[in-house]
Amino acid sequence: MKILITGINGQVGHALMRELTDHELIGLTRQDCDLTNSDQIKQVIDQHQPDLIINPAAYTKVDQAEEEPELAFQINRDAPKVMAEKACEYHIPFIHFSTDYVFDGEKEEAYVEDDPTHPLGVYGKSKCAGEEAIQEVGGLNYIFRTSWVYSNISHNFFLTMKKLSQERYELKVVADQIGVPTSNQFIAEQMKTIIPQLHDNNTGAYHLVSDGSCSWHEFAKQIIGQTNPQFNLENLHAITTDEFPSKTKRPKNSVLNNAKIKQTFNLEYNHWQGELEKVIHEA
Numbered sequence: 001m002k003i004l005i006t007g008i009n010g011q012v013g014h015a016l017m018r019e020l021t022d023h024e025l026i027g028l029t030r031q032d033c034d035l036t037n038s039d040q041i042k043q044v045i046d047q048h049q050p051d052l053i054i055n056p057a058a059y060t061k062v063d064q065a066e067e068e069p070e071l072a073f074q075i076n077r078d079a080p081k082v083m084a085e086k087a088c089e090y091h092i093p094f095i096h097f098s099t100d101y102v103f104d105g106e107k108e109e110a111y112v113e114d115d116p117t118h119p120l121g122v123y124g125k126s127k128c129a130g131e132e133a134i135q136e137v138g139g140l141n142y143i144f145r146t147s148w149v150y151s152n153i154s155h156n157f158f159l160t161m162k163k164l165s166q167e168r169y170e171l172k173v174v175a176d177q178i179g180v181p182t183s184n185q186f187i188a189e190q191m192k193t194i195i196p197q198l199h200d201n202n203t204g205a206y207h208l209v210s211d212g213s214c215s216w217h218e219f220a221k222q223i224i225g226q227t228n229p230q231f232n233l234e235n236l237h238a239i240t241t242d243e244f245p246s247k248t249k250r251p252k253n254s255v256l257n258n259a260k261i262k263q264t265f266n267l268e269y270n271h272w273q274g275e276l277e278k279v280i281h282e283a
């Protein structure tokens with residue numbers, strides 16, 4: 001299968017390029033295809049004539065999005081819409097990634113796919129608008145919502161905690177936001193199993209996260225405990241969201257229920273802690 005993948009220098013794009021090697025891959029960087037340029041997106045798809053388009057590229061700077069809403073909407077809503085339209089034109093599937101931030105985090109239990117969306121900030125609104133735009137286009141569309149993505153590349157919570165634990169004696173991490181840490185490699189491995197099963201009877205939205213859940217503080221404890229034995233975990237302090245001011249309000253409960261994806265695609269999952277160990281050993 002000829003697969004066109006955007007954002008290959010990002011966490012998920014990078015892992016997909018590494019994992020989907022049974023296929024003919026056309027990996028696109030920002031230089032190859034700027035997602036703010038609709039004509040270029042169309043041109044690149046026409047040029048390569050792929051059998052499948054995967055779009056992990058996105059505007060992912062949650063706080064900065066508050067200052068650049070137009071850019072965030074161009075990349076997260078308008079670009080995927082163009083890709084979905086092109087996929088429709090060629091009768092090929094389109095895989096798009098979205099986020100737990102389409103929800104407001106007020107629900108008590110884990111979110112299922114059909115729960116009403118209510119994003120809190122510009123980033124979440126732009127991703128939510130992207131989902132809606134794709135769904136309006138129709139066709140063989142798949143939206144995989146994931147959360148708390150980390151890896152050994154780029155900028156993410158895992159690398160930040162590893163670094164800060166080397167530099168500081170004491171750390172404070174938010175303990176009243178919960179979610180599911182999900183590695184880029186886990187996402188890519190699941191996509192490898194899912195792609196051969198894409199069929200016009202299983203299009204739609206899915207929650208693609210590991211099993212289990214935790215707070216940022218618990219995640220930090222596991223990361224530091226396993227990567228930096230010199231750091232005294234008694235100096236890793238749990239704080240509340242109010243004690244860690246940021247430009248954007250984050251959902252308190254970001255936990256996504258992954259039952260639908262497991263059942264539809266017959267997937268066996270691993271607890272997030274097992275996935276974390278894999279990422280640590282891969283470094």
Ligand SMILES: NC(=O)c1ccc[n+]([C@@H]2O[C@H](COP(=O)([O-])OP(=O)(O)OC[C@H]3O[C@@H](n4cnc5c(N)ncnc54)[C@H](OP(=O)(O)O)[C@@H]3O)[C@@H](O)[C@H]2O)c1
Nearest residue numbers: 007009010011012030034035057058060097099146147149
């Ligand atoms: N990171 C998370 O915690 C998280 C959580 C939930 C959902 N998600 C979703 O999961 C997907 C993958 O996220 P990720 O963590 O892999 O993101 P990432 O590491 O931030 O990578 C995003 C990629 O998009 C590219 N990009 C940004 N603007 C572009 C433009 N104008 N033209 C072309 N490419 C552009 C970036 O290119 P450069 O390398 O040139 O900057 C980068 O390679 C996204 O849909 C994201 O919304 C992420």
